[in-house]
Amino acid sequence: MKDCQPNLQPAKLQIYDTTLRDGAQREGLSLSIEDKVRIARKLDRLGVAFIEGGWPGANPKDGEFFRRIQAEPLMNAELVAFCSTRRPGAKANEDAMLVPIVASGTRLVTVFGKSWDLHVTEGLRTTLDENLAMITDTITYLRSRDRHIIYDAEHWFDGYKQNPEYALRTLEAAIAAGAEWLVFCDTNGGTLPSEIETIVKQVGNWLSERGDRDSKGIMPKLGIHTHNDSGLAVANALAAVQQGVTMIQGTINGYGERCGNANLCTLIPNLQLKMGWQCITDEQLTQLSEVSRQVSEIVNLAPDEHAPFVGLSAFAHKGGIHVSAVQRNPLTYEHIAPEQVGNSRRIVISEQAGLSNILSKAKACGIPLQKDDPTCRQILQKIKDLEQLGYQFEAAEASFELLMRDAIAQRPHFFSVLSFQIHSDAARHSDRHGEVDSLATVKVMVKGQEKLTASEGNGPVSALDAALRKSLVKFYPAIAQFYLTDYKVRILNSNAGTDAKTRVLIESSNGDRRWTTVGVSTNIIAASCKALVEGLEYGLMLYESQNSPNHLSDRGLSDFIEQNIEQNYDRSNPNNQIGAINLAN
Ligand SMILES: CC(=O)SCCNC(=O)CCNC(=O)[C@H](O)C(C)(C)COP(=O)(O)OP(=O)(O)OC[C@H]1O[C@@H](n2cnc3c(N)ncnc32)[C@H](O)[C@@H]1OP(=O)(O)O
């Protein structure tokens, strides 16, 4: 009877990804066929065992997706089609819903059926016996078409709690019809880990006993599918694994209906690194952070920067005490090595920093600073003073690097803004949204020449940005490649009303790298100007370091700066400071 035992101690867990089906049921997420194909290929490389591609026939995209994958099959994962049991009162072999399922050509089909009597009588408005017949009939039909069946027992835990006898009868129907997998679904996401453990254990025992009685029965394998409505989807999936299930269903980044599904980016590392189960290879695990970010890019949702394991901040250290300790031994503040999941350690600069943060950042920028160098403490004090004034450097790493280089007299000087004026026709703006309504005039000192330039824009900051670029591009053609990728404004003391201080964060890009700069002022245009100017300076510094003959060394930027710094540049000269501002409006 050994082969009738549930598979309680497998060598390998099988990851079943449903990003393309349940993930796509998330509000605000919509996938094109091209998106689905790109995500499927990434999942395939990541090493998941199964990819649920969608419900063929439910919409034209899903059918087309299966055709596309058939034409160029996956390398590792097995593609699975998803559908419900047949409609009440119909026959499976006559149900039009099942035609595209068979036509999708997959070996495996996941059929979801009702386990909860309430759903049968209320959701389907049919009888309990008819629901059993729907399960039997659908699976039998698909088996007759040579399909192998994963049976998703929808609302398993709620159904079992309300009416265990009926819930078990639905499983019996699925097993008798030939389902190879039984997947327990916490569809409403309201179950607690302790309940999951108890119920999976009871059902596992029931299956074992039943297997002992039924000598011809092939014992199905068990799976888990959890939703996150109580914030417990991952914990619930882990609880089920501890009770012997071997298929784990989930989605990348936890996308899914309502609050989402079990997040595979959290589940896989926990299973593999904490519990010792092999899900994907160690090498594939190192792709996890990248896959998480790429998928969020494809679905056009901002990545969760604080996501466990794969988030940008998952290994970011901000407190000076943490940074100091983590540099001595990463185990002090890291539960795993970030590289295991393809993430990396980051040191964040802020008023919470200590010397260790500064030294670590300086090293990363190729700036030779020593702990006993008094400049180090001066930089730290300056950060704390500026953050007190409203600056924030943890997001503005480019501004922080410029500040460090300033402190050690290694900041290259490209230009200075002598003055600027902006004229905004706000009345026109409200009438004709999006049209040019602002004019900026900028006077800069660049390579010994004073240049006065004017430019228009569809707002004061856009006009100022355009005027700055226009005045500089002749001297620094690389500026033509720079563009703004993000502009964030935060009012710091809103109780001061229109006198409030404003912090502006500007993200710039050269198409290859992105960098962020910060400006603070009671005048939003002055704050924007500071951030814009530093954005241009940092971009030029990057460009010239990469294009200087010596740039290929690790210290490319520092070498470049040492060679190019304008020793005679006098920062105490008021003409070299930004801030001579006149606003016409
Ligand atoms: C837990 C889950 O996430 S299950 C997956 C849910 N995913 C989706 O619903 C997305 C894809 N769905 C669709 O595109 C559509 O709902 C379709 C094409 C499947 C069905 O569309 P429609 O025919 O318009 O039905 P509708 O969307 O109103 O769904 C209700 C119908 O589904 C039936 N149904 C619901 N669950 C099941 C089931 N397990 N077995 C059989 N029928 C079911 C209901 O009885 C009802 O049928 P009725 O209208 O004949 O009374």
Ligand SMILES: CC(=O)C(=O)O
């Ligand atoms: C099948 C499924 O998606 C669920 O029960 O949540």
